[in-house]
Amino acid sequence: QVQLVESGGGLVQAGGSLRLSCAASGRTFSTYRMGWFRQAPGKEREFVATISRSGGSTSYADSVKGRFTISRDNAKNTVYLQMTSLKPEDTAVYYCAADPGSRWYTVTEYSYWGQGTQVTVSS
Numbered sequence: 017q018v019q020l021v022e023s024g025g026g027l028v029q030a031g032g033s034l035r036l037s038c039a040a041s042g043r044t045f046s047t048y049r050m051g052w053f054r055q056a057p058g059k060e061r062e063f064v065a066t067i068s069r070s071g072g073s074t075s076y077a078d079s080v081k082g083r084f085t086i087s088r089d090n091a092k093n094t095v096y097l098q099m100t101s102l103k104p105e106d107t108a109v110y111y112c113a114a115d116p117g118s119r120w121y122t123v124t125e126y127s128y129w130g131q132g133t134q135v136t137v138s139s
Contacts, residue, residue: 018042018114018128025110025133028102032137036097038112038130046070046090048115051126052097054108054135061111063121065097075120080106102137109134 024036036052049068055061065076065086074086085098095112110133113126 018044018048020112020114020128020130022110022112022130022133025135027136027138030102030104030137030139032102033098033100034102034135036099036110036112036133036135038095038097040093040095040114042093045093045114048128049120050086050088050095051113051116051120052086052095053111053113053123054106055111055132056105056108059108061123063123064110066116066120067095077121099135102135104137104139107135107137 019041020038022038028034051066052064053061054064063077064080065084067074067086067088071088083101088095112130115127116125119125
């Protein structure tokens with residue numbers, strides 16, 4: 017079992033930056049691939065980024081590539097999402113997730129989810 021708790025969301029102006037954190041419980045954090053997803057009002061939850069167990073491999077949605085960076089600190093059981101050059105269309109609840117199957121980009125592949133943190137980008 018893994019429990020995930022996100023933090024770091026808030027209100028920011030367009031062009032600004034935020035760093036989200038996701039703290040995981042348990043001793044097996046380093047054995048899980050991790051992902052970030054987001055869900056805007058009235059829309060389906062969508063993939064944002066994923067990182068391998070060691071942190072050596074990352075992948076991003078095209079909409080955030082070059083602006084967002086996912087990273088992890090296995091000693092702290094924490095995964096991060098650094099968001100820069102934020103746009104109003106980045107407004108959403110952001111979720112971290114753990115332990116996907118083979119399709120890392122798919123919501124249903126992940127076994128564990130946090131409760132989400134709201135990010136609002138004003139124009």
